[in-house]
Amino acid sequence: MSDPADHPLAPYGWDAAWAAAFAPHAIAGLEPARVVVELRRHYYAVVTAGGELLAECTGKFHHEAKRDPVAYPAVGDWVAVAPSAGAEGRAQLHALLPRRSRFVRQAAGGEQAQQIIAANIDVAFLVSGLDRNYNPKRIQRFLVAARDSGATPVIVLNKADLHPAPEAVREEIERLVPGVPVVVTSSHTRRGLKLLGGHASPGRTLAFVGSSGVGKSSLINRLARDAELPIGEVREKDAKGRHTTTRRELVLAPSGALIIDTPGMRELQLWDADEAVEEAYADIAELALRCRFTSCRHEDEPGCAVRAAIEDGTLPPERLASYRKLKAEQAAKAPTLRKPGAVASKPGWKQKAAERAAKPFRHRHHRED
Numbered sequence: 001m002s003d004p005a006d007h008p009l010a011p012y013g014w015d016a017a018w019a020a021a022f023a024p025h026a027i028a029g030l031e032p033a034r035v036v037v038e039l040r041r042h043y044y045a046v047v048t049a050g051g052e053l054l055a056e057c058t059g060k061f062h063h064e065a066k067r068d069p070v071a072y073p074a075v076g077d078w079v080a081v082a083p084s085a086g087a088e089g090r091a092q093l094h095a096l097l098p099r100r101s102r103f104v105r106q107a108a109g110g111e112q113a114q115q116i117i118a119a120n121i122d123v124a125f126l127v128s129g130l131d132r133n134y135n136p137k138r139i140q141r142f143l144v145a146a147r148d149s150g151a152t153p154v155i156v157l158n159k160a161d162l163h164p165a166p167e168a169v170r171e172e173i174e175r176l177v178p179g180v181p182v183v184v185t186s187s188h189t190r191r192g193l194k195l196l197g198g199h200a201s202p203g204r205t206l207a208f209v210g211s212s213g214v215g216k217s218s219l220i221n222r223l224a225r226d227a228e229l230p231i232g233e234v235r236e237k238d239a240k241g242r243h244t245t246t247r248r249e250l251v252l253a254p255s256g257a258l259i260i261d262t263p264g265m266r267e268l269q270l271w272d273a274d275e276a277v278e279e280a281y282a283d284i285a286e287l288a289l290r291c292r293f294t295s296c297r298h299e300d301e302p303g304c305a306v307r308a309a310i311e312d313g314t315l316p317p318e319r320l321a322s323y324r325k326l327k328a329e330q331a332a333k334a335p336t337l338r339k340p341g342a343v344a345s346k347p348g349w350k351q352k353a354a355e356r357a358a359k360p361f362r363h364r365h366h367r368e369d
Ligand SMILES: Nc1nc2c(ncn2[C@@H]2O[C@H](COP(=O)(O)OP(=O)(O)OP(=O)(O)O)[C@@H](O)[C@H]2O)c(=O)[nH]1
Pocket: 158, 159, 160, 161, 162, 185, 186, 187, 188, 189, 210, 211, 212, 213, 214, 215, 216, 217, 218, 219, 230, 231, 232, 233, 234, 241, 242, 243, 244, 245, 246, 262, 263, 264, 265
């Protein structure tokens, strides 16, 4: 077998392990491809050894996926395709290779289902804006989802130029989530870009997630100099973004890293993340093992090791508070989901849909929320 490092898809992260996973599909005459844009439901721009193609799932794929959204490809996935005979630039998507990691959130809209934000990512940058957008609770929710995903989380506090004391915020977040790197950046002054760039080594896949308007696309444009991802305004009165990025897209940076931009998320609801909470708060879980009572709620019970750790200063009280908050959220988890069709009935929706349909496939947009 030829060396995977010489493969035309090596710049996209193709390696010996992917080649091994792909072997049965190669025997079936299929070609490997990586999903670079999710154009709309079940339509993808994929990059193959021969260039970019528009890929559509086969009937058999749909049948086997049984409408489970997680069974469908997402940006970053490796797939097996066959170029369509007689339809230039198009391909049939036959299979999905097992994922190394996946960043999942609960889908917005009708069904109670998971939605894959990005697959096979090595590092998840959780971006917040140091303007009014910044919110420690949201950072923690993102962190739990990132730990759940299998990717390494990095917390990014962007728009440092708009905050009088960004280092104080960094220290506060570091206390809250020990061991997780926290980087202060500004895409305007370029502060912290070298630190971010330090993660962008060749063949690594980085994903940027966070609320609308925090500067995800601005940071990516800085890291991937020739990327021209659209940048949007934020509203003056509440620093809210305008959902400028409307699709998930993977770009190849000059450093050789693969960077995924994602649309701002309105909320990141937790999903089966109880284990991830325990893992993210392993220090508390470990202390709790030493409480006198196994049912200890770490309130006023005698012999509570968690409260003792707070009293002697080894456990920051805000960490216990946020742990409690996340646990309570999960206990009360009856997700409030919008009714199906809520998006489609918004004023102006039809016109926007018509505009979208008139554009060529690579530029067609779909909304995240
Ligand atoms: N002051 C300041 N503004 C920034 C910085 N980074 C981005 N912005 C501005 O914030 C606004 C939103 O930036 P985007 O990059 O579009 O934000 P986004 O996170 O991609 O937003 P969505 O695509 O809507 O999810 C733009 O007006 C940017 O110019 C920064 O470091 N400092």
